[in-house]
Amino acid sequence: MSKSLMQTRLATKNLVSWFFLPLFLLLVVFPLLALFGNLKADGIVRTLKDWYFWQSFKNTIWTACASSALGTVLAIGFGYYHLFHKNSFTYKLANLMNDLPAAIPHTVAGLALILAFGRRTLGFISNTGLAFNVFGVVLAMFFVSYPLCARTITSGVDGTDRETVDVARTLGDNPVQAYFRIVLPLMGESIFAAFVLAFSRALSEFAAVVMFGGNLPGSTQVLASYVFTKVEEGELEMAVTASVICILLSLIIVALVSIRRKKHA
Amino acid sequence: MLKVDGICKAYGAQEVLKEACLEIGAEIKVLIGVNGCGKSTLLKIIAGIIEPDKGSVLLEGKDLTHLPPEERRVGYVPQHPALFGHKNVINNIRYGMRNGRGSEKLLKELIDMLGLNDILNKKPGELSGGYKSRVSLARALAPEPEIILLDEPLSDIDAAVKEKLLPEFRRVIKLMKVPVLYVTHDPAEAEQIGDSFAVMQDGRVAEINSASEAFEIIKKNKLISA
Numbered sequence: 289m290s291k292s293l294m295q296t297r298l299a300t301k302n303l304v305s306w307f308f309l310p311l312f313l314l315l316v317v318f319p320l321l322a323l324f325g326n327l328k329a330d331g332i333v334r335t336l337k338d339w340y341f342w343q344s345f346k347n348t349i350w351t352a353c354a355s356s357a358l359g360t361v362l363a364i365g366f367g368y369y370h371l372f373h374k375n376s377f378t379y380k381l382a383n384l385m386n387d388l389p390a391a392i393p394h395t396v397a398g399l400a401l402i403l404a405f406g407r408r409t410l411g412f413i414s415n416t417g418l419a420f421n422v423f424g425v426v427l428a429m430f431f432v433s434y435p436l437c438a439r440t441i442t443s444g445v446d447g448t449d450r451e452t453v454d455v456a457r458t459l460g461d462n463p464v465q466a467y468f469r470i471v472l473p474l475m476g477e478s479i480f481a482a483f484v485l486a487f488s489r490a491l492s493e494f495a496a497v498v499m500f501g502g503n504l505p506g507s508t509q510v511l512a513s514y515v516f517t518k519v520e521e522g523e524l525e526m527a528v529t530a531s532v533i534c535i536l537l538s539l540i541i542v543a544l545v546s547i548r549r550k551k552h553a
Numbered sequence: 554m555l556k557v558d559g560i561c562k563a564y565g566a567q568e569v570l571k572e573a574c575l576e577i578g579a580e581i582k583v584l585i586g587v588n589g590c591g592k593s594t595l596l597k598i599i600a601g602i603i604e605p606d607k608g609s610v611l612l613e614g615k616d617l618t619h620l621p622p623e624e625r626r627v628g629y630v631p632q633h634p635a636l637f638g639h640k641n642v643i644n645n646i647r648y649g650m651r652n653g654r655g656s657e658k659l660l661k662e663l664i665d666m667l668g669l670n671d672i673l674n675k676k677p678g679e680l681s682g683g684y685k686s687r688v689s690l691a692r693a694l695a696p697e698p699e700i701i702l703l704d705e706p707l708s709d710i711d712a713a714v715k716e717k718l719l720p721e722f723r724r725v726i727k728l729m730k731v732p733v734l735y736v737t738h739d740p741a742e743a744e745q746i747g748d749s750f751a752v753m754q755d756g757r758v759a760e761i762n763s764a765s766e767a768f769e770i771i772k773k774n775k776l777i778s779a
Contacts, residue, residue: 449633449635451631451632451633451635452635452636452637454597454600454602454622454629454631454635455629455631455635455692455693456637456648457601457602457621457622457623458600458601458602458622458623458625458627458628458629458649458693458698459623459648459649459692459693459696460623460649460651460652460654460696461623462621462623470637473639474637474638474639
């Protein structure tokens with residue numbers, strides 16, 4: 289190898305390591321360390337004694353679970369179209385729309401939800417329609433996390449052996465039966481991944497949730513909006529504690545996925 | 554009698570089948586052709602998995618061309634066993650027997666003939682290639698199909714096991730007394746299993762007298778095109 293080529297390679301390698309590592313440490317690791325560094329015993333105690341914190345924690349868990357379940361179920365339906373009706377109008381439209389919620393500002397998503405399911409259209413249910421209650425929180429979380437479910441389920445569908453579906457069809461299954469009896473049972477990993485990814489996305493959602501679900505302490509407040517409220521109130525230590533708990537929840541989810549992957553490897 | 558009449562199929566600009574015709578009585582017809590010549594496409598059209606652009610598939614005069622696979626009563630053994638990984642062997646074999654298809658007597662006969670008694674409760678992941686192929690065949694035959702289609706079912710199996718399996722497969726398939734189309738590109742396999750032979754070239758099918766004749770034709774055609 290010529291000397292100049294070696295020097296070029298070395299320079300490229302150095303450029304990557306000099307460029308990547310400091311930026312990664314500064315932009316990803318440092319903010320998290322700053323958060324953990326500001327964790328104070330007094331803040332922890334006050335947060336854990338705060339009834340509103342526990343309400344927002346409970347709300348976060350159940351609304352994220354409900355929205356992820358809804359997203360996974362709907363994505364399973366989309367997976368059926370992905371497998372059997374790729375040329376249909378329904379599939380093409382759904383496929384196009386799938387990426388939209390992830391691409392638009394989530395305040396816009398919240399506004400869209402208010403206009404679709406708020407007082408103007410569903411005012412007969414309550415004064416605010418489905419907005420500003422926990423169902424609104426679930427819908428807002430679902431709206432932003434569903435694309436992740438759909439993409440995960442479709443890659444699961446793509447990963448299944450098409451010949452098993454063909455065989456099931458020749459053995460008397462119509463497409464729906466083949467999908468539910470053969471494809472889905474073999475996609476447990478993807479269904480789990482879709483749920484977990486949607487859950488973590490729902491957990492982190494703020495803008496759409498506040499816009500459509502509101503930020504009513506003890507009622508529609510979730511951990512993300514609790515942190516925002518505490519920062520606004522100047523209760524930085526309580527905000528830090530709630531944030532760390534959010535991170536721990538995410539870590540638990542990541543660990544769950546990793547354990548399950550290892551189990552099935 | 555299974556009659557395949559003037560089947561055409563193109564994928565974009567590429568014509569895979571050009572007026573392919575074939576007649577099969579209650580016999581094992583081996584369809585020979587090089588890889589990628591359209592044998593599997595023809596099999597899938599007969600099974601109803603792929604729709605032809607033109608032509609018809611008739612069984613005892615009944616037009617099957619536009620029937621979905623689930624209404625055709627076809628026993629299909631794909632190239633790879635494609636067993637249902639979440640079901641054990643017996644539930645794989647029984648899968649097509651819902652809706653009153655097949656009989657317990659035939660099921661028992663198939664299990665005995667293919668030597669599957671000791672593995673009925675095992676999952677496909679625990680089986681060797683030879684056993685997977687046996688289970689795949691038993692699964693296709695248990696619902697008493699009216700047509701049997703085998704798409705290079707032993708291509709994953711090593712030569713020694715294949716040697717042992719071929720007579721076993723032939724004996725079991727013959728039990729069904731229905732039209733059988735067996736696709737392969739292996740001359741020895743074709744001779745061992747077939748009653749009659751056909752060769753596929755350039756999207757058309759021609760009846761021939763022996764498997765060796767098919768390979769002569771293929772060889773000659775290769776020389777000409779070279």
